Amino acid sequence: MTTELAIARRAFRQLRVGAVVCAVAFGLTVASSATTYASSFPTPASRQQLAASVGGDVGFAVLFGPVDRIDTVGGYAAYKSFVFLTSIGAVWAALAATRVLRGEEDAGRWQLVLAGRTRAARATVATTAALGLAVAIVFAGTAVLTALAGRDPKVGLGVGGSLLYAASLAVAPAVFGAVGAVTSQLGRSRRVASALALGVVGASFVVRMVADAGPSTRWLLWATPFGWTERIRPFTEDDPRPLVVAALAVAALVAAAAVLAGRRDVGDGTFSSADAAPPRTAGLGSPFGLAVRLERASILGWFAGVAATGLILGSLSEITTHPAPASMSGMLDRFALQGAFLDQFLGISFLFLASLAALLAASQVGAAGEEEESGRLVHALGGTTGRTAWFAGRLALAAVAVVAASVLGGGATWVGARARGVPVGAGELLGAGLNVAPSALVALGVGALSLALAPAVAGRVVYALVAWSLIADVVGALVSGTGWLAQLSLFHHMALAPAQGVDPVTLVATLAVAGGLAAVATAAFARRDLDAG
Amino acid sequence: MSAAPAAIRTEGLTKRFGRTTALDGLDLEIAPGEVFGYLGPNGAGKSTTIALLLGLIRPTAGTASIFGADPWREATTAHRHVAYVPSEANLWPGLTAAETLRFLANVHGTVDEAYRDELLERFDLDPDKKVRALSHGNRQKVLLVAAFASRADLLLLDEPTTGLDPLKEQVFQACVAEAHEQGQTVLLSSHVLSQVEATCDRVAMLRAGRIIEIGHLDVLRGLVAVQVRAVLDGAVPDLAGVPGVGNVVVQGSTVDCEVSGSMQPLLAVLADAGVHHLTTREPSLEELFVRHYEEP
Numbered sequence: 001m002t003t004e005l006a007i008a009r010r011a012f013r014q015l016r017v018g019a020v021v022c023a024v025a026f027g028l029t030v031a032s033s034a035t036t037y038a039s040s041f042p043t044p045a046s047r048q049q050l051a052a053s054v055g056g057d058v059g060f061a062v063l064f065g066p067v068d069r070i071d072t073v074g075g076y077a078a079y080k081s082f083v084f085l086t087s088i089g090a091v092w093a094a095l096a097a098t099r100v101l102r103g104e105e106d107a108g109r110w111q112l113v114l115a116g117r118t119r120a121a122r123a124t125v126a127t128t129a130a131l132g133l134a135v136a137i138v139f140a141g142t143a144v145l146t147a148l149a150g151r152d153p154k155v156g157l158g159v160g161g162s163l164l165y166a167a168s169l170a171v172a173p174a175v176f177g178a179v180g181a182v183t184s185q186l187g188r189s190r191r192v193a194s195a196l197a198l199g200v201v202g203a204s205f206v207v208r209m210v211a212d213a214g215p216s217t218r219w220l221l222w223a224t225p226f227g228w229t230e231r232i233r234p235f236t237e238d239d240p241r242p243l244v245v246a247a248l249a250v251a252a253l254v255a256a257a258a259v260l261a262g263r264r265d266v267g268d269g270t271f272s273s274a275d276a277a278p279p280r281t282a283g284l285g286s287p288f289g290l291a292v293r294l295e296r297a298s299i300l301g302w303f304a305g306v307a308a309t310g311l312i313l314g315s316l317s318e319i320t321t322h323p324a325p326a327s328m329s330g331m332l333d334r335f336a337l338q339g340a341f342l343d344q345f346l347g348i349s350f351l352f353l354a355s356l357a358a359l360l361a362a363s364q365v366g367a368a369g370e371e372e373e374s375g376r377l378v379h380a381l382g383g384t385t386g387r388t389a390w391f392a393g394r395l396a397l398a399a400v401a402v403v404a405a406s407v408l409g410g411g412a413t414w415v416g417a418r419a420r421g422v423p424v425g426a427g428e429l430l431g432a433g434l435n436v437a438p439s440a441l442v443a444l445g446v447g448a449l450s451l452a453l454a455p456a457v458a459g460r461v462v463y464a465l466v467a468w469s470l471i472a473d474v475v476g477a478l479v480s481g482t483g484w485l486a487q488l489s490l491f492h493h494m495a496l497a498p499a500q501g502v503d504p505v506t507l508v509a510t511l512a513v514a515g516g517l518a519a520v521a522t523a524a525f526a527r528r529d530l531d532a533g
Numbered sequence: 534m535s536a537a538p539a540a541i542r543t544e545g546l547t548k549r550f551g552r553t554t555a556l557d558g559l560d561l562e563i564a565p566g567e568v569f570g571y572l573g574p575n576g577a578g579k580s581t582t583i584a585l586l587l588g589l590i591r592p593t594a595g596t597a598s599i600f601g602a603d604p605w606r607e608a609t610t611a612h613r614h615v616a617y618v619p620s621e622a623n624l625w626p627g628l629t630a631a632e633t634l635r636f637l638a639n640v641h642g643t644v645d646e647a648y649r650d651e652l653l654e655r656f657d658l659d660p661d662k663k664v665r666a667l668s669h670g671n672r673q674k675v676l677l678v679a680a681f682a683s684r685a686d687l688l689l690l691d692e693p694t695t696g697l698d699p700l701k702e703q704v705f706q707a708c709v710a711e712a713h714e715q716g717q718t719v720l721l722s723s724h725v726l727s728q729v730e731a732t733c734d735r736v737a738m739l740r741a742g743r744i745i746e747i748g749h750l751d752v753l754r755g756l757v758a759v760q761v762r763a764v765l766d767g768a769v770p771d772l773a774g775v776p777g778v779g780n781v782v783v784q785g786s787t788v789d790c791e792v793s794g795s796m797q798p799l800l801a802v803l804a805d806a807g808v809h810h811l812t813t814r815e816p817s818l819e820e821l822f823v824r825h826y827e828e829p
Contacts, residue, residue, distance in 0.1 A: 188665075189626065267665075275666035276659070279631040285639050294625065375623030378589060379676075382617055383640035384609045529590035 003118045004126035010113075011100045011130035019134035021464070022092055023141025026085055026169055029471045030142060031149035034077040036474075038154040047071040059320040059345045061212040063352075065230050073155050074235020077146075078165060080474065086172040086229050087205065088467040089138065091359075093173035094197035095463065096134065097180025100127055101257075102193040105184075111266055121262035124181065128254050131177045135170050142166035157235065165234035171246045175225040176201055178253035185260035188269030191367075195301055202305050206312050213316055225249070287380040288393040295367060299401045302360040306405045307412040309356060310433075313349035314416020320345040321422060342422065346413065346432065347499030353409035354436035354491055357402050358443035358466045364398035365447030366459020372531050373456050381530070391451070391525045395518050398444050406437035424498075432497035438510035439494040445517025452524035455531065465490060538601035540565045540614075540687050540718035541586060545595035548581050555581040557742035558595065563720065563735075565600075565686070568713050570729035570750075571722040572818075573739030574826050579722040580620075581742075583691045586720075587617055599687060616641060616685035620692035622672035626665035630658055630675050637679040649682035655704050670696035681708045687718045694725060706731050726818040736818075738825055745825060750818070757816040757824060758791035761799065766807035775799055 041047045051071035060067045065082040069075030101124065104110040113123055143166035150157025157165075180197040187193035204224040211220035211227055221227030228242035264270055283293025320342045368391075371377045381387055410433020417424045443462050450458035472489035486492055493510060495502045539562045546559040556578040563569045573579050584590045585597055588604035588611060597604055602611040624633055638644035653660055656674045664672060673696050680688055694705050702725070709732045712719055723729050729736060730750065737747040746753060758779065765786045772781050777794040786809075792799055796813075803811070816824075 275663050276661045277629055277663065278661060279629055279635065281632075281635065284632055284636040287640065290625070290636055294627070375619070375621065376625060378587070378617070378619070379624070379637060380640065381589075381608075381612075382587070382615070382637070383612050384642055385640065386609050527591070530584075 003116045004122055006116075007113055007118065007123050007126040008130040008133075011127040012133055014100050015096055015130060015134040016137070018092055018096055018460075019137040020141070022089060022173070023138045024145075025088070025467070025471060025475070026081075026138060026142040026166075027145025028475045029081050029085060030077050030146045030165070030169075033080040033474050034073050034146070034149050034155050034157060035152065037076045037080075038073050038152070038156075042154070044071075058212070058214060059317075059341060062209050062316050062319065063345065063348050065208075065212060069233065069236040072236060074157055074161055074165070075233075077157075078168075078234050078236070081169075081471075082230065084470040084474075085169055086226050087201075088470065089169060089173035090176040090201045090204075090225070091198065091463070092467070093131070093135065093177035094180040094183075094201055095194055097128070097131055097177045098184050098187075098190055098193040098197055100131065101181055101184035102187060103190040105267065106190045114266060119262065120264075120266065121258040124185075124261040125254060125258050128178065128181045128257065131181070132174070135174045135177060138173055139166045139170040142169050161235045161238065164232065164238055164240065167240075167243055168229045168232040168234050171229045171232075171243070172225050174250050175228075175246055175253070176204075178250045178257070181257035182253050182260065185257055185264060186270045188271065188273070191298065192269070192271070195298065199301075199305070202308070206308070209312065209316060213319060287385045287390050288397070290380065291368075291371075291394055291397055295364065295397065295401075298363060298367065299360070302356070302363065302401070303405055303408055306353060306356050306360075306409045309353060310349075310409045310412025310414075311416035313346075313352065314413035314418075314422070314429075315420045317342060317345050317349070317413075317417050317424075318420035318422050342424070343499040346417075346424070346429070347496030349413060350409070350432050350436055351491060351494075351496060353406070353413070353433065354439055354494060355466055355470060357405045357409070357436055357440035358469070358490060359463070360405050361398055361402050361440055361444035361447055362459055362462035362466060364394070364401065365444065365451060365462050368394045368398075369451055369455040369458040372451075375531075377530065386526075387530070388522055388526045391448075391522050395444065395448055395522070398447075399441060402440045402444060403434070403437045406433045406435075406440065409433045409436070428498050431502070435495060435497045435502050435507070438507055438514060439490045441514035442510060442517065443490055445514040445521070448518045448521035449524070452521040452528065537565060538598065539563060540567065540600060541569075541597070541720060543582075543585075543595065543597045546582070546585060546592055546597050547594040548578075548585060548590060549593045554742050556585070559742075559744065561737065561744070561747075563718060565718050566713070566716045567735060568709060568719040568721065568733050570733035570736035571720055571739065572724075572726070572729065572736055572822065577739040578742040579739060580691055582739075583617070583689050583720070583722060586689060587615065588612075613642065614686040615689055616680035616683040616687070617689045618673075618676045618680045618691065618693040620695045622669070622676050624664045624672055624675060627663060629661050629663050630667065630671075631660035633664060633675050634660070634679050634682070637676075638683065641679075641683045641685065643684060644682050645684050646682075648684070649678060652678045652681055652708070655708075656701055668696070670698065670701070673697060674701065677705065677708070681712065684715065685717065687720070688712060689720050691722045692724060693721070694723075694728065702728065726822055730818045738822070740826065753821060754815055757821055758793040759796070759816070760789070760814040761792055761796075762787065762789050762812045762814075763803055763808055764810040765803065766809050768806070770802055770806050772799070772802065775802055 041050055048071055057067055065079060067079060070079055114120055143163050146157060146165055147159050147162035149155055150162055179200050183193045183196035187196055204226055207220055207224040208226035211217050221231050225246065228246050231242045232239055260270055283289040381390060407430060410430045414424060414426050414429040443465055446465055447458055447462040450461040469490035473486040475485060493506050541561060541563040543559050543561045546556060548556040559582060571579055585592055586599060586604055588608035591605050599611040600614045604611040634649065656678055658671060658674045658678060677693060694702055697705060706728060709719055721729060721733060735749055736753065737744050769783045769786060769788045772778050772790060776798045777792050778799050779791050781788065781790045
């Protein structure tokens with residue numbers, strides 16, 4: 001038991017920073033949206049009017065969850081933060097779980113752990129317990145900050161409601177952390193395990209959107225962890241039943257992970273490929289060629305995710321062709337969208353696609369950082385390829401992938417929309433897709449700078465930046481004078497085309513920032529000591 | 534001015550990491566064709582030297598050159614001459630050994646394919662196995678095969694045989710000898726002192742970032758006393774006053790002692806007592822090593 005305690009403590013040390021950051025981000029997001037709402041809509045009449053203007057609209061329900069209870073502070077705060085916080089929590093927990101389980105195994109440290117007085121199954125459970133503690137920190141931080149904000153009589157959120165709300169937000173990280181524990185047993189490397197876990201997150205997200213698309217599919221909410229969070233409806237209906245479902249799911253997943261861990265060989269996976277193969281010469285001619293060869297599967301996976309998201313959002317856009325509510329302006333404080341409701345729906349859809357393109361950049365940055373941290377880069381640079389050329393090649397590969405994913409997202413959205421007979425132009429949506437690329441390239445530029453300065457954490461820096469960008473404007477509104485925080489969002493200056501007009505100057509400026517970051521990073525990378533592994 | 538540049542030349546080469554001085558004013562010159570042993574305890578600065586010679590890290594002070602090229606500023610020129618084997622083979626787990634060898638050959642630019650195939654046989658390495666399925670020692674073989682098959686002018690070997698079994702250790706030593714015959718230069722950083730004794734012409738000993746001893750192995754050995762054991766016909770005479778003799782241990786008619794400098798005074802005394810049997814033993818590099826590093 002003391003061995004397991006030591007294992008859990010060690011895993012927790014790797015998780016605690018992320019957990020605290022998540023807790024603070026969650027708490028501040030909720031507190032700020034509640035406070036802002038209370039001051040923007042001080043009277044019951046103004047709240048009724050807001051609710052009446054958008055309430056029950058299915059287009060927004062698909063994107064952000066049901067909008068019908070926004071006539072209360074709690075209902076609004078829950079609605080406002082639902083999609084972004086659950087997504088951030090899910091991605092964080094999935095990646096954290098595969099890092100402390102399969103990542104440790106990849107690095108050979110798990111084998112050291114198992115040399116102690118423990119078994120693979122017990123060590124796995126101990127590690128997931130640390131993950132549970134990390135999720136508990138997210139829960140506690142969110143609950144405390146929500147309750148503190150709720151003490152303001154204008155806001156008026158009770159302790160019980162705050163606790164239930166924090167619990168509802170803990171559902172996604174808890175369940176997807178457990179999913180990551182299972183995929184860590186299935187995949188044979190951290191990258192495969194992470195990709196599988198993120199695939200489950202993506203599929204669960206899509207199921208939630210479909211569930212919110214109409215009454216006939218509403219039952220699907222029970223099939224996705226995001227639906228469980230939504231069904232709880234804290235502050236309004238306070239239904240705790242989904243928490244029981246979530247707890248059962250976590251228990252089942254952890255048990256499955258433990259059983260799988262006990263059955264397989266260490267270093268192996270349940271899904272494994274052959275250990276021997278005839279040589280394939282593709283991509284062995286240069287370090288750049290090798291990078292293309294090694295990253296191809298990952299990039300194609302992201303393309304598939306982007307295409308699926310575009311297709312689904314495009315086809316769901318059909319529901320917006322029914323008459324739109326009269327006034328959206330009060331509701332859409334974040335996005336200040338204009339134009340037809342269809343365009344507004346599509347504009348937000350492209351924000352999701354922009355996030356995916358930026359996450360693709362994060363994944364490429366993480367892969368490049370791992371190349372150095374693992375000690376492999378030394379061999380790639382042992383010949384006539386200079387380090388500037390290698391670095392620029394990695395950035396170019398990632399940039400091409402980001403731009404291709406952006407255009408692909410636009411194209412897939414168009415295909416999805418046209419398949420349902422929605423009247424949108426291919427050029428318009430391809431352009432809207434291309435419009436998200438510069439912002440994602442800024443994420444790549446920040447990643448490049450992190451690679452040049454701190455390669456070990458470069459991938460995580462970009463993941464955190466994307467998460468921040470999705471909640472920045474909400475948190476930035478918390479205290480007057482902190483509005484500049486919102487400016488630090490990747491998407492702050494990105495027009496939500498096709499709803500918003502694209503300003504060429506902004507676009508060029510964004511590209512210039514991305515290019516400048518990449519150039520500075522390349523110069524810095526050439527000047528610093530390499531990690532020889 | 535010498536016509537051909539040294540394979541390795543460093544002048545005052547210094548590397549500090551924060552407050553730690555990993556390498557402190559290293560002056561080293563290794564001629565083309567030399568097999569040079571680089572010794573020192575963990576943390577003495579051996580790997581730091583090699584990282585500097587590869588241009589992976591930047592010197593805090595001093596200069597280094599590989600066949601006349603600065604490894605930091607002219608990394609790709611310097612790399613044309615160099616093949617490198619670290620103590621830990623971190624390779625791409627999804628590539629097979631053959632694919633890795635092909636990649637490394639393309640990166641380096643030269644490969645003797647016939648010799649590579651021969652080395653695969655001699656090291657007993659299955660080229661179709663993926664790296665992730667290879668043991669530590671087998672991964673190490675991939676890099677050794679790549680380095681020797683490249684026929685690079687300079688082999689930088691940083692504890693290259695960790696994880697290798699004794700049979701493959703012999704293959705390794707044979708390969709170093711073949712490289713030597715080919716006129717290649719080898720810098721061999723190692724803890725396996727028998728390996729260094731078997732392969733190297735000259736050695737340098739490093740402590741806390743500084744060279745404390747450098748020279749031909751035979752010369753270095755001369756710095757340390759020879760072990761003498763004599764079994765005498767009669768009683769052991771008093772050896773206390775004999776010049777150069779120390780650490781005398783007498784057990785019956787057997788005497789063990791150490792002799793530095795000339796053997797003559799000891800032999801004269803022993804001959805009078807009547808020698809039944811006499812053995813002398815040169816100090817091993819290990820003893821040399823222990824001598825140098827044991828003292829505080």
